[in-house]
Structure formats: structure tokens, C-alpha cells
Amino acid sequence: MSTYPPTQCGLATFTAALYEHLSRLPGHVGVVRVLDDPDGGPPAAEVVADLVNGSRASAAAAVHTLNGYDVVVVQHEYGIYGGFDGADVLEVVEALTVPTMVVLHTVLENPTSQQRWILERLVTAADVVVTMAETARDRLVEYYGVDLARIVVIPHGAIDHRSMRGTRSAGPRPLILTWGLLGPGKGIEWAIDAMQGLRDLRPRYLVIGKTHPKVLKRDGEEYRRSLAVRARERGVADIVEFDASYLELPALANLVECADVVLLPYDSPDQVTSGVLIEAVAAGRPVVSTAFPHAVELLAGGSGLIVPQRDPGALALSLRRVLTEPGLAEEMAASAASQAPSLVWSAVAQRYRSAAASLVAAS
Template sequence: MTISYGFLSTYPPTQCGLATFTASLLRALTTSAPGDRAGVVRVVDSPTYLDRPEVIAQLALHSPASEEPAAAVLDRHDVVIVQHEYGIYGGADGVDLLPLLRRLRSPVIVVLHTVLGRPSTHQKLVLEQVVALAGAAVVMTEAARTLLLAEYDVAPDKITVIPHGTPEGRPPRRLEPSDRPVILTWGLLGPGKGIEWAISGMRAVRHLVPRPQYVIAGRTHPKVLTEQGEAYRLKLYARVRALGLAGLVTFERAYLEQDRLDRLIERADVVLLPYDSPDQATSGVLVEALAAYKPVIATTFPHAVETLSSGAGVLVPHRDGPAIGAALKRVLTEPGLAAGMHAEAKRIAQHSGWPVVAQRYRGLAAMLLSRMPVPL
């Protein structure tokens, strides 16, 4: 049995986590099962030139005229996989996705990248309708499943937990006594990333020998740039200066292509995820860090709590610079701690590679197709 998949999502060259996730899942699905194929309806702000053969149509935000052809293209596939985030579809809380879902006749798998613990009434209603219109909904952690069932009116038998896929692990960098330890945070920059608390935490390790270096890599999120300019980044620069950390904190402002990002991750001794939000259900950066077998320090958002509690990382409270500093000092100086975290990260990554995850999605798709009525 071969299966064709229609994806609805942002997609490269768009620079965001959903685009990267979709490209990875598409590649894993079409390479792990000979004969399976896929096409993408790319969500865009405005129509652009189609320069990737797998991108077969575009859904332009605030353009109702693009909805019907997008649905028609998706319906040419056996199963439709929809990536859901409130912010990528038009209308309040992405409500413009609902009419498109109602048009689809192929079974739909919706992948929920965010499950809010304190949704507004409208956010709750939108997500409940998205799940109701789908044949199955995927979350990436048990914590997200528990939250979804507790706070939203959704059918429990529709909810499946499939972890975020991890790329192939990279050889770890060994920390030598003469090396300068590298602490790394990467991703699109904007309020809510918690970088200000991480910078404050660097005060606790500024006297270590050799002196560590905190690298903050990534450009400002395009939507943040449009609405607020570089105000958040400038605020971070000011904090570095005010705390006297200019020699310890550096910024990589460009969006990093994967090869360059891989080299940067390989250099890192610790990956730091200081996110503000307690509702973050999944983090692609966390997944990539584990795939590289890196020790992780993260705030207590659900994905981190569930993934790191077995020993691959250290959890710290949100918005707590001293706690981040104390955790950094432990990982950089406590004998054997980083090595143990490395070993546990390797164990986790080996059980959640993209080929394994793709087979889970394929199994879910096959189940939905088996429930379809047989044509007379």
C-alpha cells in the first residue's frame, strides 16, 4: 500500500520551526516507504515564486480566493497533514483555517504545535473546532495530551502522542582544559524567549577559568521585526553592557543555514533554553540539542519537563537569572555531570529519529484510510 500526503504548513524558504518540521517529516515519509509521495500547500503572507518541486500550491493569508484551490490540491492526496499554530493562519487566532478544513474530503491529521494551558475563550473554541474537523490530532508529549484533554472539549480517541523527530546525532565536542566553554541559545529572537534572564545568569559564571562564552544565534522573528523593530535585541544589548558582560556574550544576527548551524551546535558545551512561557508544548531547539547529545538547561515548559527529567538536562524556574547561573555553574564545573547528561541525551535521541517518527505517522495515516468508506 502506497500513501500520498498533502501538507498544509509554512515551508522553506520560510524561516520558522514549523517549516523545518514539515520539511523533515516530508523527507522522512517519502524516503522510508518506497512509492509514497507528498506535496505541500505552503502558507504564505503573499504569493511567491514556486521554486521547490514539492510545493504544489500556496495558501495566501487574507486571500479567501486562495482557499478553494488550496483545498482542491490537498484533496488529490490520500491523507492531509495540517501543521497548527495559532499565528500562521489568518483571522483571529487562526480562525480562517476552519473553512478550508471543512472543504477537505481526504482524512486529516492535524499536528498541534501549541496547546495553551490558559487559552482565551476564542482560542479554545478555534482549537476544539480544528480537532473536530480532523480525523486525528497529534501532540508531541504526554504533557500536551493531558492538558488538551483536561482543558478542551475534544474526543480522547482522536489524540495520539508522536514525539518530535530528531536528526541524526552529531559527534560530540569534548571539552579540553584549555578550551573556552560555549553556551548556546539559537532560534528566531523576540520577546518571550527569556534571553534577558539567561544574560543575567551569566554573572554567576563570569569568573570561571577558562571564561565561558554565551552565543545567542538567530535573527529577529520577522513578525516581531515588523511590529516592534529591533527593540528586544537592543534591550538585550543594553543588559549585556549594564551587567559588564561584553566579553562573555556575543550575538550571531543572521539566520543560520543548516550546515553553519550544525557547526555551531557541535562547538557548544551547553544548550540553554530560557523560554518565558510555561505553555510551550514543544521545542524544535530542544530536539536538535538532544540529537547532538548536548547537555541542556531549560525552564520548566512541558516539553522540557517531560524530556529532561530522566537526566539529559537541568530544569530551572522561569524568569530566574540566579537559577540559570547556578545551573550553568553546575554543568560547567561539577565532575561527571555533563558526561552523564550527554549519555542520556544520546539514549533519548536514538529512540526518536525521524525515520521512527515517520513510521508512526504512516501508521496513523493507514488507520484513517482503513476507516474510509469503500466506493461502490
């Protein structure tokens, strides 16, 4: 149960990739699609029901459908379900009578009382709780009192780039890449400021991705326009390029392969899951990232450099090191390559299936 294409958001992309690889394994997999609008576009063949936010009838139908399966996997993010902070998900999950895995894409260290209430009820209703990083697991134990034995850490999946190695074509200018749905909190402001310190290298900083649908609905393209204004004011409009495309996975894989360095300048100190980070490491690309928890954990082995949040000078210095220091990018790529086999979608799907099989056996 999750958002699902044609909805364009991180959870929809995640679930589509997980479905694709689970469906290659023995058994039958269906998708209950979460929608804000009942006219959410024609469903794919694997969509067995729609959960329309705000519709009690569709919630009851979703529960009936889900209870016909052996195991239910619920993707959870506060913004995708109906009700205040997405509280309507509880009505569905607490009505399930089959073993349930809840996958937590966000685990806040300092939640609001409402967010804490939702998460505590969710994990109580779940048979297994999945996090994508050890940091998130540790937060559940320390701040939410969840029994460690009920938590499984399964990484966010990534495209298998190993068969693509060697296809990279370097351009005349070093390519610094940031991608994902655009909105406040991504830290693009500080990355733009950092480009001032790299003019002598003539980099191309490409920021690719549509504006997040919820940001677009609330503010239109004001945030994207503010970034373009900032680039002009800083005198780096010739270095910074915005592309409002939403890339499907094959196109994204090709683009990531061409990057000299992937830049994650995120503001949030709470982020415990980043599909962009996983994709970059799986592709063997050097990473420069701010010190959000998932990056600190995943890059500790040497596949990236960590800098403080909101520090353009530190960003510029680390980017310069990757682009100019002899052997550094190659060392980072080798470290990333050693991590890649456990991060690709085929390995991740197998871990979900194994966890589900254990639940069925136990029930």
C-alpha cells in the same frame, strides 16, 4: 499544509524536515505552502499549491488540491494562518473530504475564547490529532474534552547526530548556546543576567538566530538592541555574543555539536513543543532549561537540569554545575543518547506514515 521554505520560521523548518524523510518512504508527498504574501518566492518542486492568507480563491484551490490526496497533514500554530488568531484555517480544514491529521504545535492551558473556539473546531474536524508531548495530550483531554483515543503523541523530529559523535572540538572557553528565532518571551534577559555569576569560568554565551519575522515587522530590531544594552549594563558584553544568522540544519548540527551546554531560558509556562530542546537532547548535549512543560517532561530522565522561570541565580548555579561538576555532563549526555533514537526525523516520519496508513485503511 504549513509554512514552508523559503519562509524562515520554526514550522517551515519542521515541515521541510518532515517532508524530506516522508519522501524517502513509499508513496507520494506534496506540500501546500501557507503564505502571507502572494509573492512568497519560487516554490520548491514538492509545493503543489499555495494558500495565501486572505485569499478565498487560493483557499478554494488549496482544498481542491488537498482532497486529491489520500491523507492531509495540517500543521497548526495560531500565528501562521489568516484571520483573527488564524481562524481562516477552519475554512480549509472543514472543507476537506479525505482523512485529516492536525498537528498541534501549541496547546494553551488558558486560551482566549477565540483560541479555544478555533482549537475545538479544529480537533472536531480532524480524524487524528497529533501532539508532540504527553503534556499537550493531557491538556487536550482535561481542558478541551478531546477523546484520548483520537490523540497520537509523535515527538518533534531532530537531526540524527549519532553519525557525527566524536567530531566535537572543544574551544578554549566553555560554549553556552541558545538558538532560535529571537523575540520577547525567549528569556534571554535572564540568561544575560546569569552570566554575571559565571565570569570566573570565562564562558562564551552565544545567542544565534534572526529576529522573528512578526517581531521584526512590528518592532524592528528594538528587542535585539535592548539585549545588547542589557549585556553592557551588566558588564558581560565580552561574554555574550549575538549572531543574527538563520542556520540551515547541517550548519545547526555542527554548531550544536560544539556546545558544552544548551540553555533554554524561556519565559512561557505554556510551551508544550520545543524543536530546540529536542535538537539538543538528540545531539547528546547537556541542557539547562526553565520549567516549561515540554522540558519538564523530556528532561525527567536526567538529560538536563530544570530551573524556575526568570531566575538568573538558578540559571547561573545550574550552568556552573554542568560546566564544573565532575561526571555530570557525561551522565546527562548518556541519558540523552538513550532518548535520541526515537527523536530522529527518520523515526518520526515513520510514525506519521504509520498513522496515515491506519487512517487510509479505516476509511
